[in-house]
Amino acid sequence: MLLTRASEYALLSLNVIYKSDKPIGSEQLSKELNIPKSFLAKILQNLTKGNVLVSHRGAQGGYALNIDPKDISLYDIISLAEGKKPTVFDCVSYSDTCPNGAIGTCAISPFLAKFQFKIDLYLQNLTLKELLDER
Amino acid sequence: MLLTRASEYALLSLNVIYKSDKPIGSEQLSKELNIPKSFLAKILQNLTKGNVLVSHRGAQGGYALNIDPKDISLYDIISLAEGKKPTVFDCVSYSDTCPNGAIGTCAISPFLAKFQFKIDLYLQNLTLKELLDER
DNA sequence: TTTAAAATAGAGTAAAATAGTCCTAATTAA
DNA sequence: TTAATTAGGACTATTTTACTCTATTTTAAA
Numbered sequence: 001m002l003l004t005r006a007s008e009y010a011l012l013s014l015n016v017i018y019k020s021d022k023p024i025g026s027e028q029l030s031k032e033l034n035i036p037k038s039f040l041a042k043i044l045q046n047l048t049k050g051n052v053l054v055s056h057r058g059a060q061g062g063y064a065l066n067i068d069p070k071d072i073s074l075y076d077i078i079s080l081a082e083g084k085k086p087t088v089f090d091c092v093s094y095s096d097t098c099p100n101g102a103i104g105t106c107a108i109s110p111f112l113a114k115f116q117f118k119i120d121l122y123l124q125n126l127t128l129k130e131l132l133d134e135r
Numbered sequence: 136m137l138l139t140r141a142s143e144y145a146l147l148s149l150n151v152i153y154k155s156d157k158p159i160g161s162e163q164l165s166k167e168l169n170i171p172k173s174f175l176a177k178i179l180q181n182l183t184k185g186n187v188l189v190s191h192r193g194a195q196g197g198y199a200l201n202i203d204p205k206d207i208s209l210y211d212i213i214s215l216a217e218g219k220k221p222t223v224f225d226c227v228s229y230s231d232t233c234p235n236g237a238i239g240t241c242a243i244s245p246f247l248a249k250f251q252f253k254i255d256l257y258l259q260n261l262t263l264k265e266l267l268d269e270r
Numbered sequence: 271t272t273t274a275a276a277a278t279a280g281a282g283t284a285a286a287a288t289a290g291t292c293c294t295a296a297t298t299a300a
Numbered sequence: 301t302t303a304a305t306t307a308g309g310a311c312t313a314t315t316t317t318a319c320t321c322t323a324t325t326t327t328a329a330a
Contacts, residue, residue, distance in 0.1 A: 057307085058300090100147055139318085171319060191277080
């Protein structure tokens, strides 16, 4: 699997936040989407650190979008939510665990790199706007 | 991550088997590629069940390719090695774990399905031959 | 025909990643 | 000043991945 719950929760949350005209707290999002609150909070905090969301503390606080959905890619959202970039295969990026030695020296490596590149490109060109707008 | 060690070991093994003119045993492959033998054996057995490899028991036995590399896709190899189809996201295929309810009813779902389709297509059109032939 | 080399099968274990919890600050609108 | 809310970090539980072990079956070769 390429993506985990973190990305799923992030996308579902962004969808709700996008449609709201005022900040929404993690408590409310948690209830509305049936997602564990503390876990969701971490994800929202990550999105805030990456400036996708802006947070307001204190009473009547919550999260709101901090960026035009057309200016943020799925790649960035996923990277923030997961805390790391999405990869098809560890052996594409790390050579020290490859049984065959360093990356680039095995016959498979260039194809995996190309595959990774295609996935990256797709996710980088897919904007949040495209996901959130109704068809 | 989309793929696991199982796929990595499968591809590396297929590369060695492809270049050999006689069957190679799991023991030899294990040593040559520095992969745990019992674990590798399971993977090779899966590829055999899927008719990608043919096995010969007994002395001087081992595994050989059972199919023309141009006729087998990466998608099939991965599915066999992993024991399941590669997925970007569980929520694309299973609705009962989606916090938002059934699949297809959330705004995100169609985009994930499209993404999954693109990955499937890429892997289905990439043949083992393309991977194994030297450039 | 015996033997040793191999694949097959299935249950079990260890390690790592994912998913989630809990508690304690730090802020801030009301 | 207080209650609502985000922030942060350490911790735990669950699931998946990555393997291991043992026993069985098959078969080429001596």
